[in-house]
Amino acid sequence: MTNNRIKGSVELTKVDDGKPASPLAGAEFEIQDAKTGKVVRSKLITGTDGKVSTGNLDIGSYQFVEKAAPKGYKLITTPLKFDVKDESKIELRFVNEKLPGSLKLLKIETGKKDKGLEGAQFRLLDENQQPLLDKNGKPYSIQTTDKDGLILIPNLKAGTYFVEETKAPDGYLIDKKLIEFTITSEKETLVTVQNAREPLPGSLKLLKI
Numbered sequence: 001m002t003n004n005r006i007k008g009s010v011e012l013t014k015v016d017d018g019k020p021a022s023p024l025a026g027a028e029f030e031i032q033d034a035k036t037g038k039v040v041r042s043k044l045i046t047g048t049d050g051k052v053s054t055g056n057l058d059i060g061s062y063q064f065v066e067k068a069a070p071k072g073y074k075l076i077t078t079p080l081k082f083d084v085k086d087e088s089k090i091e092l093r094f095v096n097e098k099l100p101g102s103l104k105l106l107k108i109e110t111g112k113k114d115k116g117l118e119g120a121q122f123r124l125l126d127e128n129q130q131p132l133l134d135k136n137g138k139p140y141s142i143q144t145t146d147k148d149g150l151i152l153i154p155n156l157k158a159g160t161y162f163v164e165e166t167k168a169p170d171g172y173l174i175d176k177k178l179i180e181f182t183i184t185s186e187k188e189t190l191v192t193v194q195n196a197r198e199p200l201p202g203s204l205k206l207l208k209i
Helices: none
Strands: 007-016 028-033 039-045 051-058 060-068 080-084 089-096 101-109 112-116 121-125 150-156 159-167 179-183 188-195
Touching (some): 007 080, 028 051, 039 051, 051 060, 060 089, 080 089, 159 188
Antiparallel strands (some): 028 039, 028 060, 060 080, 101 150
């Protein structure tokens, strides 16, 4: 009498960290023996539905290892472990974050593109117009333009943001409008904010009739 060995299968779905999540094509994985690190499957690439699957796996412990992330997304270096215990198909989910982008804010005098304004202060807000929190859960500090009128903020997650001017440069009117901008993965977003000069005290405009 011949006993057939039990074999299992696994299906992994690759998605982004959006709400709702979207499937990601083009991620490459290999499956390793979780104990020895021996590669048992290689060049497993997700399709347009974000899925990749394989079968004929012996009972045992395994791990998915990402070898190449989809373009614009972080490579996940932590293996995803799973156990094959019977013939049922194991379904797994693997989430990737988009690579961050950066903000370049330029403060200028109204109508003078070559005149950067130092000393303007801005607050970063999230998509809900609430103070943006850093990785430690604390609001970003107030940002101040440098001598060239610039603020540079790296490592912002892709998404929608706002900036709010909290202090205008000396001699200029504050811009009270919230300014919306979008961060794109691996790209620098330029936001230009203009300020008009304050009227001179006691100035009088004559109208000739």
